[in-house]
Amino acid sequence: MAKWKTNLQKSACEWLTAHPDVSKSELARRAGIDKAMVMRVTSGERNDVAGETAMALAGAMGLSVEDLYAGRSTSAVTAPAIAPADGAGDVQMFSLRQLVVNPSNPRKTFDAEALAELAESIFTHGILQNLVAAPASKDGRNVVIAGGRRQRALIKLAEAGRWDENAPNIPVRVLAGDDARVLALAIVENLQRVELSPMEEAEAFTELQQLDATVWTTARIAETVHRTQRFVQQRLALATKLTAKAKKAISDGTISVETARVLTMAPMKRQAEIIGEIERAKENGWGMPDADDIRERLVDGWVPVKNAAFDPALYTGEIVTDEETGERYFNDAEAFNTLQCAAAEAKAAEYEGKRAWVKIVDHAKGQHFNSYEYNTSKRKDLSDTGVVIKINYERTIEILDGQVKRVASGVPQADAPRGARVSGKEAGEQPAPEPYTNALLVHARRTKSAALQDRIAHYAFADNGDTVITLAIIGLLRGDESYVKIDTAMRQNTDQLQGRHVGQRLAHFLSLLNPKRNKSNDEERVTFDRIGHLRIETLWDKLRAWEPRERMELFSLLVADQCGFFVGYSKPPPHHNAFDLKLAAHLEFDMTAVWRPDDAWLDGSRKARLEAFARAIRLEPIPKSTVQLRAAIKKRFADAHQGGAPLPPPEEWVPPEVRILDAAGFKEAFKASNKEPGERRSRGADGGEEARP
Structure with a gap:
């Protein structure tokens, strides 16, 4: 230890000496940590680092954290299932002509500039670390399974006449064992010693499992390459669940690893659509959807498993898990809907003969249950009442038992005790004056308007946009006095709040139209000036590149954003008129x-x-x-x-x-x-x- 101040310094410096092609800056880049941290470690200034930093540094060096703190520069972990036979593995001297490039090398891409720098280093200093090769094949040559970059650098030198390809001047450790054992070790060697791209890593993990899935479990792979089991599972999903086009997109940098992981949840056809959209956005310089945008759009068309009123085992489609939230979804909404409707019918059959009437209300079919027209009985005997089984727009099932039709004031009510009548307003009786402040009434109106906007936006796809189209017509015909202010100047002069969902989704869509204006601010409302001064033809092109569902959602948001309770509410007592009541009933809008x-x-x-x-x-x-x-x-x-x-x-x-x-x-x-x-x-x-x- 006299030479080294700390074990960390010893481990890092000896590893860098054994890897002359890796600089301190490169090591920092591979580990994803600050270069200054590597400099402090190698100078002996740090004898300890944060846990995440230690794991990242050890992983980049192909070591475990224990190796790092023990001062080791090579891994102390040996995989017993693929260990070389006794007496095998001695270093021998080979000529370049005796070595064959490995066609199965997990690393598929090599940086030309970095390769040239490595070639110069080898020419000047020689080969400081041996290569690893498989046993000789029938032609007497050996396939290199670790050290592919050094082999390619040597080939460049030989092609330039600066290296004798016939001279036995390359140190090589030759493995012994059957093909499967050698291939497994080759993959592990590369995973531990070479910086691979996410797809190269994913394919290498897949190759290990294809050799023997009982041996190469995700836990075993994770232990061998010093990663978490979840990391290995996510990488395997990239190799097994992505289309070829999606794999190419992640390899060439068109999409991020996070986006690729979200795409693994989507069926192949949907993946192709999303990749196509991303490529068009990239070609036209538009804002590209990120992982969160894609996740939201995918999940929007699926149904949470928790919504099922039937046994999920009856569903024959795919159940997808969102890795970020852990939520499980049916990704075939039509198949789910068939089973959910059958469950509603089965539930209705259970009530037959036990209630005076049973009614199934399916909102997706335009059917509605006006709860304000009914009372809910509190009596123990509900045999003379009805039950409503609602299939909501979200496709959840809600059971409203003990329903009794309300009647006009003064008319006997079926749910009341015999002889009792429903009382109307007592003559001459007036409510006490309400101790409201004006500020409270203004806030109440604004709060209800914001909630109404969110309800309209969520309702949009329940009836294929019919409701928002109706509201838009009203706004265009009677915008000066209606509850839909289509004139944006008129609308923005009001003190209306904005629904939280409406604001978030509007910000998303408007930023897609003009990413340069997508800046966070503290404004209460997301306003239309976020699109800046886009030319009309540019706006047309961008909108037409979207899917119809996206345009319908934006249209619904824009209409919802123009809606609110603008008139009639300030007159005492604070109340709503007939249109408010009709709209609330239609939307089943309940504060x-x-x-x-x-x-x-x-x-x-x-x-x-x-x-x-x-x-x-x-x-x-x-x-x-x-x-x-x-x-x-x-x-x-x-x-x-x-x-x-x-x-x-x-x-x-x-x-x-x-x-x-x-x-x-x-x-x-x-x-x-x-x-x-x-x-x-x-x-x-x-x-x-x-x-x-």
């Missing part, structure tokens, strides 16, 4: 499913309003201070989210101002929201059980 109190709502609500809300969410005790009350409400929701005491059903506490209600409905809902929780559950705004708007 009780998405709304949670935020800072703006809490700050805009006066104390009496907050106390009523606190009672509705079962907050005990209720603080006296308004500041403490707001903090307690936030903590109540945070605790429930983290597994604490659950909140009551949203219908009991979502305030009227953020729900989609007409004037009468608002008054009744407000009156109900100020009652004690027990009263609210027993008698809703309409005199019966409170229904979701």
Whole structure:
């Protein structure tokens, strides 16, 4: 140790001496670490490095981390299944003519400039590390299985007349063993000592498994090449699941390793479509989709396995796992839909004879269930009620049991106790004035508009764009007074919020149209000026290069972004008109499913309003201070989210101002929201059980 300050220094310096073709800069590049770190290690300044850095450095040197810290420059690991026979492996001197280039070398590409530099180094200093070759073939020559770059450098020298190809001046270690053992060792030697591209590495792993999959498991390969088992599995997927065109794209740098890994989830036909799109984008200088973009588009057309109401074993297609999230998907939506519909029919059959009526509602077929027209019975005997089995647009199945048709005020209701009638508005009774601030009402309107936009955007493909086309027609015909502001100047002058999903997807598409303007900023809305001053013909060409589904999604986002509640809501009491109610019913848009109190709502609500809300969410005790009350409400929701005491059903506490209600409905809902929780559950705004708007 007198010569070396640290074992790390000894290991790195001796390894570099044994590999004259690798400089400190090259070693840093191979390891993916800063050159300064390699310099500090080789100078003895560092006797320890971070775990990830140690693994990266050891991997680049073909060593284990233990080898690195033990001061070894060669691996102490020997693969027992492919170890050479006793007495084999002695170094002998060969001439260049006795050696044959290995056609099975995992490394397929060689940098000409680096090869020329290596040739000069060998000419000046000689061969400092022996080559490894297979036993002699019938013609008496030996195939080089490790040291292919040095062999090619020697060939260049011989071609230039600077190396005697007949002189026995090349040190070679000859292996002994059968063909399979020799080939396996050749692959391992190259994996440990040569920097391979991702595809070369993937194909080398595949060759090992093809030799003997029982011996060369992913765990065994990972241990041998000092990688994780997951890394080996991901590389194998590149070799076994990608099309030839996709493999070429990763080899020539058209796509990244991350993008290639995402493509392994896609069927061959879909891979070809995506690679074609990427190539067109590259040729035209457009923004190319990254791995996250492609993953989102792939997953968008698939169905999560967790949505299945049937045994997944019945599905005969491929189930794909997203490696990033671990989510499993059916990649054949049509086959899934057939099984899901059959499951709905089976579930309906279970209720036959047990309920007065059974109804299957399939949203994809244009069928709808207007929940506001029904009450849900709380009685134990539901034999005289109905059950609705909903197949939602997301193709999940939802069962609504105990459904009773609501009737007009004053008419006996089937679900009520005998003799009871549904009460209407009591004569002369007026709700107490609502302690709202103007800021609260503005925020409530903006919040609902943002949620409405996201719902419209998600709804787009449920009816092949029919809804957004209808909204666009309304905006074009009545843009000055409707809820769809097609005139962008008019729209951007409003104080409307933007749906989170709408903003994210708009930013994605607009950046594809003009990548130069794709800059993150703190603006509240993603605005159309992100496309800059693209010429109309350029915009046409880019849009036509997209798939129809992409254009439909952008159209839907643009229409959704122009939608909101612009009129009628500021007049007391705050309410919605008939169009709002119709649109909400059509979209099955329910604020009780998405709304949670935020800072703006809490700050805009006066104390009496907050106390009523606190009672509705079962907050005990209720603080006296308004500041403490707001903090307690936030903590109540945070605790429930983290597994604490659950909140009551949203219908009991979502305030009227953020729900989609007409004037009468608002008054009744407000009156109900100020009652004690027990009263609210027993008698809703309409005199019966409170229904979701």
